[in-house]
Structures are given as C-alpha cells and as structure tokens.
Amino acid sequence: MAIEIEDPILRLDDLVGGYGRLTILNGCTFPVARAAITTVIGPNGAGKSTTFKAIFGMLKIASGRVLFEGEDITRASQAILLKKGICYVPQGRNIFQELSVRDNLEMGGIALGSEAAMRSKVEEALDRFTILRQKQKAQASTLSGGQQKLLEIARGLMAQPKLMLIDEPSIGLSPLMVKDVFATLQQLRDQGMSILMVEQNARSALEISDYGVVLETGRMRMIGKAQDILNDPRVARMFLGAEVELDEA
Numbered sequence: 639m640a641i642e643i644e645d646p647i648l649r650l651d652d653l654v655g656g657y658g659r660l661t662i663l664n665g666c667t668f669p670v671a672r673a674a675i676t677t678v679i680g681p682n683g684a685g686k687s688t689t690f691k692a693i694f695g696m697l698k699i700a701s702g703r704v705l706f707e708g709e710d711i712t713r714a715s716q717a718i719l720l721k722k723g724i725c726y727v728p729q730g731r732n733i734f735q736e737l738s739v740r741d742n743l744e745m746g747g748i749a750l751g752s753e754a755a756m757r758s759k760v761e762e763a764l765d766r767f768t769i770l771r772q773k774q775k776a777q778a779s780t781l782s783g784g785q786q787k788l789l790e791i792a793r794g795l796m797a798q799p800k801l802m803l804i805d806e807p808s809i810g811l812s813p814l815m816v817k818d819v820f821a822t823l824q825q826l827r828d829q830g831m832s833i834l835m836v837e838q839n840a841r842s843a844l845e846i847s848d849y850g851v852v853l854e855t856g857r858m859r860m861i862g863k864a865q866d867i868l869n870d871p872r873v874a875r876m877f878l879g880a881e882v883e884l885d886e887a
C-alpha cells in the first residue's frame with residue numbers, strides 16, 4: 639500500500655542511523671502530511687522512537703535526510719528545530735514534577751522572548767485546557783498521569799509549533815484520559831497542526847488519524863489512509879489483535 643502526500647510538512651528521506659555502531663534505521667523514508675494526524679505503528683523495537691530521535695536531532699545519522707517544509711534539517715540542533723516549529727513530546731513523564739503547573743507552562747515559553755508574549759500564551763493554554771487552569775498553582779506531581787500528559791502537550795504548544803512529534807501518549811493512561819488526549823490532538827489537527835504520533839494502542843490511534851505508517855526493522859513498510867491501514871488484513875493480524883479469517887485455499 640502506498641499513497642502520495644502532496645507538499646508534506648516533513649519528509650524522511652532514506653534515513654540511516656542508530657546508536658554507536660548499531661544501525662536501527664535502515665533507509666527510512668516517508669512523508670508527513672500537513673494539518674493531519676499521522677500515526678506510526680509497528681512491532682516493539684522497530685525503531686519508532688528512534689525515528690523521532692532522528693528527526694529531533696538526538697541520533698547519530700549516517701546518511702539520508704530530514705526535510706522540514708522542504709528545507710534540510712538533518713542534524714540541526716534542538717534549539718533550531720524548536721525555533722523552526724517542531725516540538726517533541728517524548729514517551730513517559732517529562733514535566734518538572736516539583737514545579738507548579740503554571741511554571742511548567744512558562745518553561746515552555748522561554749524562547750518567546752517577551753514576558754507579555756509568554757503570559758498571553760500561558761492564558762491561551764489555560765483557556766484550552768480548563769483542568770490546567772483549575773490546577774495552575776498545584777505542584778505538577780499532584781496531577782494524574784493523563785493530566786500530566788495534557789500539561790506536556792500544553793507546554794509543547796507554548797513554542798507555537800507547526801509540527802508535534804508525540805511518542806506513545808496513551809501509555810499508562812486510563813481509557814477515559816486516552817480519549818481526552820486523543821480528542822486534544824484531533825482539535826489541534828482541526829486548527830491546522832501537523833501531528834506525527836507513535837502508538838502501541840494502534841486501533842484507537844488509527845481511528846483518530848488521517849494517515850498510518852507501518853514501520854518494521856527501521857524501514858517504512860506501508861503508508862496509507864488510516865482507515866485503509868486499519869482495514870488491511872496483514873496489519874490487523876500483526877498489530878490490531880483482531881481475528882482475521884484466512885483466505886480460503
């Protein structure tokens with residue numbers, strides 16, 4: 639399965655890279671559409687998180703390129719990537735636990751330059767996430783796992799990104815919070831944000847996505863409309879835990 643994405647916001651082009659002498663990405667190529675949610679699925683260890691690290695300047699890249707809005711950003715520093723409009727929400731908990739919710743948001747707006755710009759972005763974040771407004775003075779560690787993930791997303795938004803990379807946001811969250819986080823991503827997409835997500839929770843993630851990418855052994859194996867990926871019998875067999883009828887001989 640393959641599709642054309644016209645004028646993608648991001649494109650990985652034959653990326654090869656890994657850790658030390660260990661090559662994980664073996665010529666990884668795929669485009670990421672604008673104002674859409676693209677979900678990457680694939681077996682454990684396929685290189686999904688590594689792909690994000692490669693995009694976000696955290697991996698030794700041997701060859702290949704990362705293009706953002708047509709511009710080569712391979713090996714760019716994180717400061718530059720943030721400035722260009724890419725934010726990265728890694729797997730797990732990445733907020734400052736001892737700081738207040740509000741202080742966490744302010745940390746995300748450091749690059750905004752002026753105090754006024756920062757305050758107005760914090761207000762925008764608190765308008766979007768009412769739970770964060772209610773808890774703005776609370777220590778971040780008192781938030782539930784799902785609320786912390788929303789705070790991470792909100793903090794990422796402080797830098798006014800065009801593209802959000804988000805790695806396994808649903809991990810460890812209650813089904814209700816997963817719904818909340820996914821609904822937030824859909825809302826951001828509807829407002830024009832481009833989102834590249836990795837998810838183990840493949841079915842739920844694809845259901846809210848526009849495009850799906852299947853990654854295996856550091857390569858893109860399949861790319862398509864999320865609905866088509868969901869309906870693909872091979873994908874179902876491998877990742878969706880579905881009962882699939884075998885073709886009759």
Ligand SMILES: Nc1ncnc2c1ncn2[C@@H]1O[C@H](COP(=O)(O)OP(=O)(O)O)[C@@H](O)[C@H]1O
Binds near residue numbers: 660683685686
């Ligand atoms: N920091 C690291 N150093 C060495 N190997 C790593 C490191 N991080 C991940 N790996 C290896 O890279 C491979 C891909 O990992 P990863 O990208 O995290 O997979 P996925 O996110 O698809 O589950 C795995 O074999 C993993 O053990």
Ligand SMILES: [Mg+2]
Binds near residue numbers: 687688836
């Ligand atoms: Mg991973």
